[in-house]
Structure formats: structure tokens, C-alpha cells
Amino acid sequence: MGIPSDPLLDIMRRSLINQKFIEKHYKKNNLYEVTQLINTFLGALIHPFEASRGGIIFEKTLKEKCSPNFVDTDLYPECKNYYQFIRLLRNGMCHGNIKYNEGKIKNIESIDVWNKRGEEVTFLCNLTVDNMKEILFEFSSNLEYISSYHQNLGGGFEKPSGFEGAFVIPFPPS
Numbered sequence: 372m373g374i375p376s377d378p379l380l381d382i383m384r385r386s387l388i389n390q391k392f393i394e395k396h397y398k399k400n401n402l403y404e405v406t407q408l409i410n411t412f413l414g415a416l417i418h419p420f421e422a423s424r425g426g427i428i429f430e431k432t433l434k435e436k437c438s439p440n441f442v443d444t445d446l447y448p449e450c451k452n453y454y455q456f457i458r459l460l461r462n463g464m465c466h467g468n469i470k471y472n473e474g475k476i477k478n479i480e481s482i483d484v485w486n487k488r489g490e491e492v493t494f495l496c497n498l499t500v501d502n503m504k505e506i507l508f509e510f511s512s513n514l515e516y517i518s519s520y521h522q523n524l525g526g527g528f529e530k531p532s533g534f535e536g537a538f539v540i541p542f543p544p545s
Contacts, residue, residue, distance in 0.1 A: 386411040
């Protein structure tokens with residue numbers, strides 16, 4: 372393994388490969404697959420994707436996408452798009468506002484992430500294991516698309532037509 376040429380994309384690729392391996396072998400080897408997922412999720416979100424090669428396009432695409440359907444945008448109007456959603460998650464996580472929620476068999480079923488202004492909770496989101504996987508796969512797919520497009524352009528950052536629906540590329544490949 373060498374030094375990543377595009378750190379966020381390469382870290383995402385490597386982390387998802389590790390995640391897939393752990394999900395496949397966790398029972399036999401006493402591994403903690405949800406803990407790995409949460410660590411991967413936290414790492415992906417707090418990584419400064421704005422500084423990555425395709426960061427400008429990535430950020431713009433996130434701003435054009437609606438917040439996930441599990442976010443109550445009536446209750447949290449500042450969460451008007453996916454970028455704002457990610458920004459609010461990052462802020463909550465960076466301030467340690469995370470609670471692990473236990474499932475029926477004492478496993479991690481979901482996490483709560485929130486933001487506060489003083490004592491007032493200004494944002495609260497419950498993320499299930501499936502929600503975290505969905506967000507990671509969307510991040511990864513979008514970064515793969517941007518990287519591929521960037522390479523085909525020879526280094527340009529011009530936005531391709533039809534890019535608005537970039538969150539559709541399935542990952543990881545079977």
C-alpha cells in the first residue's frame with residue numbers, strides 16, 4: 372500500500388474494503404463490525420473533503436441534493452440540503468455529541484448525533500447502521516464518479532451535464 376494520491380477517495384476505498392472484509396468474517400474472528408462501520412463513517416465525515424481533488428464539485432453536488440429522508444427538515448430547517456446535513460453531523464461528532472444506542476442483543480443498533488447552542492439542542496439525528504452504510508456508499512460513489520470524470524477531463528473541474536443525479540453509482544461492486 373502506497374501513499375494515497377487522492378487521500379479521501381483512497382481512504383474511502385480502503386475503508387470500504389476493510390468494512391466488507393470485517394462484515395464477512397466478524398463472527399468467526401470476534402470482530403466488531405458495527406464499531407468498524409462507525410469508525411469508517413466518522414473518518415469519512417470529518418475528513419476535509421473540500422480539500423480533495425474533486426472537493427469543489429463534491430461540495431456543490433452535496434448542496435444540490437436534498438437532505439436524507441430520515442431527517443425532519445420541518446423541525447430542522449437549517450438542514451435544507453445534503454451538505455448542510457453533513458455539516459451538522461460533522462459539527463456534532465467533532466464536539467463529541469454522539470450516543471450509541473443498544474439493540475435487543477446488546478449490539479450497537481444506531482447512533483444519535485446532535486448539536487447544541489448553550490443547553491438548547493438545535494439538531495438531533497438518529498442514524499441506523501443501514502443509514503450509515505447508505506451515506507458511506509453515496510459518498511464513495513460520488514467520489515468515484517468525480518475522480519473518473521476528472522481523469523477523463525485531463526484535470527479539469529467542469530461539471531458534466533446530468534451530474535445532478537450522481538448519487539446513483541452502486542458501491543461496493545459485487
